[in-house]
Amino acid sequence: MNITVKVWRQKDANSKGNFESYKLNDITPDSSFLEMMDVLNEQLLAEGKEPVAYDHDCREGICGMCSMFINGRAHGPDTEITTCQLHMRKFKDGDTITVEPWRSGGFPIIKDLMVDRSAYDKILQAGGYISVNTGGVPDANAIPISKEASDEAMDAATCIGCGACVATCKNSSAMLFVAAKVSQLALLPQGKVEATRRAKAMIARMDELGFGNCTNTGACEVECPKGISITHIARLNREFLCAAVKE
Amino acid sequence: MSNVVSSSIGKKFFMSITGFFLVVFVAVHLTANLSLLFGPRAFNLVSNFMGTNPIIQVMQPILALGFIVHIIYASILTLQNQKARGSEKYAKVANSHQSSWASKNMYVLGGLVLVFLVLHLINFFWKLKVTGSPLLNEVNIDGEKMENAYALVAGLFNAGTIGYVYSGLYILGAILLGFHLSHGFWSAFQTIGWSNDKWRIRLTVIGNLYAIAIALGFAIIPIFLLIFAK
Ligand code: SF4
Ligand code: FES
Numbered sequence: 001m002n003i004t005v006k007v008w009r010q011k012d013a014n015s016k017g018n019f020e021s022y023k024l025n026d027i028t029p030d031s032s033f034l035e036m037m038d039v040l041n042e043q044l045l046a047e048g049k050e051p052v053a054y055d056h057d058c059r060e061g062i063c064g065m066c067s068m069f070i071n072g073r074a075h076g077p078d079t080e081i082t083t084c085q086l087h088m089r090k091f092k093d094g095d096t097i098t099v100e101p102w103r104s105g106g107f108p109i110i111k112d113l114m115v116d117r118s119a120y121d122k123i124l125q126a127g128g129y130i131s132v133n134t135g136g137v138p139d140a141n142a143i144p145i146s147k148e149a150s151d152e153a154m155d156a157a158t159c160i161g162c163g164a165c166v167a168t169c170k171n172s173s174a175m176l177f178v179a180a181k182v183s184q185l186a187l188l189p190q191g192k193v194e195a196t197r198r199a200k201a202m203i204a205r206m207d208e209l210g211f212g213n214c215t216n217t218g219a220c221e222v223e224c225p226k227g228i229s230i231t232h233i234a235r236l237n238r239e240f241l242c243a244a245v246k247e
Numbered sequence: 248m249s250n251v252v253s254s255s256i257g258k259k260f261f262m263s264i265t266g267f268f269l270v271v272f273v274a275v276h277l278t279a280n281l282s283l284l285f286g287p288r289a290f291n292l293v294s295n296f297m298g299t300n301p302i303i304q305v306m307q308p309i310l311a312l313g314f315i316v317h318i319i320y321a322s323i324l325t326l327q328n329q330k331a332r333g334s335e336k337y338a339k340v341a342n343s344h345q346s347s348w349a350s351k352n353m354y355v356l357g358g359l360v361l362v363f364l365v366l367h368l369i370n371f372f373w374k375l376k377v378t379g380s381p382l383l384n385e386v387n388i389d390g391e392k393m394e395n396a397y398a399l400v401a402g403l404f405n406a407g408t409i410g411y412v413y414s415g416l417y418i419l420g421a422i423l424l425g426f427h428l429s430h431g432f433w434s435a436f437q438t439i440g441w442s443n444d445k446w447r448i449r450l451t452v453i454g455n456l457y458a459i460a461i462a463l464g465f466a467i468i469p470i471f472l473l474i475f476a477k
Contacts, residue, residue, distance in 0.1 A: 008338075019338065072341030098339045105333040170351055171328035173255075203254055212331030213255040213324045215353060216434040217346035230437070231444050237256055238440025244251040 001027050001093040005040055007052050008100045010109055013116075017109070021096070029089035033076060034059060034066060036088055054113040059084040061225065064160030067167065068113055069100040074164035074223040082162060082225045102167035106174065106211045117163050119209045120177060126205035127198035128181045130191050149187045156183035158226040165220035165228075171212030176220040178202050179232035186239055196246055199239040255327075256438075258320050263438040265317040266431050270457075272310055273424070277464045284471055287397040291388055294396040298375070318361065325354045349430040356427040363420035370403055370413070401476040404469045414469035425462025429455050 002025045010017030024043065027036050034056055041051035057063040066083035070076035076086045091097060099113065107115040159180035166174050182199050185191025191198075214233060221230045251257045282293040297303050349356060374380040375396065382398040404410045404417075432454030436442050442450060 017335075069337060072337065072339040077341070100337055100339070103333055103335050103337055105331045170332070172331040172333065173328075200251070203256055204250065207255050210331055212328035213259060215324070215328070215350065216430070216437050217350040219346045222345050229444065231442065231447065234437050234440050234442040234447070236440075237259075237438055240254075240256045241260060241440055244257070247251065 001029055001088065001091070003027060003036075003088075003091060003094070004096040005036075006096055006098045007040075007113070009052070009112055010101075012111055013108055017112075019098075027088055029087070031088050032059070032084060033068070033070070033086040033088065034084050052113060053111040055115075056084060061085045062160060064162035064225075067102045067115060067117070067163055069102060069167060071098055074102070074167045075162075075225055079222070080225055080227050082160075085225075102163055104163075104166050104172040104211075106166060106172060106209055107163060115163070117161070119211070120161050120163065120174070122209060123174065123178060123202055123205045124181065127194070127201035128185070130185060130194060132190065143189050145188060153184050153187035156180045156187070156228065156232055159184075159224075159228055160226060162225060164223045164225060166211065168219045168223040169212065169214075170217060170219065171215055173214040173220075174206050174209075174211040175214040175233050175236065176224060176228055176230065178206050179230075179236035180228045182236045182239055183232040186235065195239055196243040199236065200243045203236075203240055255324075258324055259438045261316055261320050262324065263435040265313045265320075266435040268310075268313045269317060270428070270432060270435070272313070273428070273461055274457075277461060280468060281464060283397070283400060283468055287386075287395070287401075288388060290397045290400070291386060291393055291395060295388075295391070295393040298394075298396075314364075318357070321354055321357055347430060349426040350434070353427065353430055356423055359423045360420065360427055363416070363423065366416065367420070371399065374399060401472050404472045405476060410473070414473055417469045418466045421462045421465035424465070425458045428458035428461055432457055 002023070004021055004023050006019050006021045008017055009020045022040055022043070024036065024040055027039065031039075034054075037052065037054060044051045055065040055067055057065040059066075061082045061084060064082065066075075068075065068083045070083065070086070075081055075083045077090050078086055101109050101113045102115045102117075104115075106119045107117055110116050157180075159177060161177065163177070165176035166172055169176075182195075182202060185198065186195040216230070216233075218230055221228060279293050279297055280290075282289040374383070375394065380399055382402045383394045383396065384398075385392045386395045404414050406413070433442070433447065433450035436450050437447070
């Protein structure tokens with residue numbers, strides 16, 4: 001298939017960016033979106049131009065690096081996938097595909113399609129862990145955990161920190177990410193101990209880093225590659241408000 | 248505690264609590280106003296009760312405060328959210344997102360409802376409480392003297408062309424309020440953490456029914472008066 005890719009080009013964090021359009025011929029519909037981007041970059045190199053900088057790592061939907069806003073949607077026109085899991089068969093011959101970086105005050109652009117998502121790391125550092133001394137492997141059934149709680153905690157734990165929730169949210173709110181991280185720990189006995197402190201510390205950090213306030217539009221859960229539900233945001237609100245009352 | 252109040256969830260908590268309060272107010276207000284459908288006697292009795300009952304008098308300034316807090320926090324949150332979005336906007340946004348139109352436009356909807364509210368206060372509250380109106384000439388119901396509030400309301404919608412304009416505006420106001428409530432209702436529960444997978448669906452359904460009832464209930468009043476109170 002022959003396509004035109006309209007990509008956001010920006011030299012560095014301080015430069016002004018703009019769109020450039022490139023024509024690509026003979027792309028196989030079975031190639032992944034990132035493979036198409038690789039073909040584009042080889043073509044640019046052959047023409048003596050600067051290749052497009054974009055983040056990627058695992059290319060199998062588990063690392064969360066491949067941030068791209070494609071044709072107006074985080075990770076492109078499909079649900080519950082990352083960009084690396086998107087295939088060119090989702091597009092038509094002759095299409096013009098618009099590719100933009102995540103746009104959010106919390107994720108400044110580094111170059112082209114690459115954004116700085118270290119704000120997520122900072123939120124995690126504020127409390128997204130449990131402080132225990134790890135010894136030998138504990139007995140599997142020493143602490144009984146209900147199936148429901150473990151299922152829900154595991155669902156929350158599938159968050160890969162990709163940032164699609166922030167990228168999609170009209171308020172640039174990081175609540176879905178923080179909710180997933182708070183939930184995965186608060187649901188389990190090992191994480192409950194520090195639940196109060198954790199919710200407060202992570203929310204404080206999230207606010208500090210300039211993310212917006214959630215207005216419950218639910219746009220995030222639609223674009224989350226892991227299908228994290230906004231039910232976790234209700235739990236985060238509960239954890240936080242209970243923490244405030246206990247104080 | 249102060250950092251809790253100024254946090255994002257803290258501010259939203261105030262939105263939610265004042266929202267609940269306003270949800271209750273709107274329901275009470277509509278119930279009282281529907282007595283208009285039962286004629287002058289019923290409405291004048293209800294409006295006299297509302298105007299003299301001590302609990303209602305105490306609630307009035309609290310209600311005003313509820314509105315003010317709701318509006319101020321909405322403004323703060325919206326400003327912060329616009330700033331958080333960053334300076335560069337997406338060139339292309341697909342509308343595949345399943346979020347409701349109302350949820351994305353709450354501030355605008357709220358603003359329009361506020362414009363309507365001001366008009367509404369000028370039309371009725373101001374005349375009843377401050378300036379008075381010749382239409383309000385006292386009536387005598389069961390030996391008790393009271394203002395003829397019914398004449399004031401019916402008079403507004405039956406004043407020829409301008410009456411039609413007012414009727415249109417009041418119906419529009421009711422619809423805007425309905426949209427605002429369709430997102431606001433369940434959203435207030437979500438914000439205080441009173442929601443899960445099951446309850447979210449239930450609350451959205453209840454919220455939508457409530458919003459439709461409110462919008463229809465208020466819209467019906469000018470229509471009814473236009474037809475029957477000539
Ligand atoms: S909650 Fe979903 S969209 Fe947000 S960072 Fe985690 S995986 Fe990505
Ligand atoms: S590259 Fe790892 S999730 Fe796409």
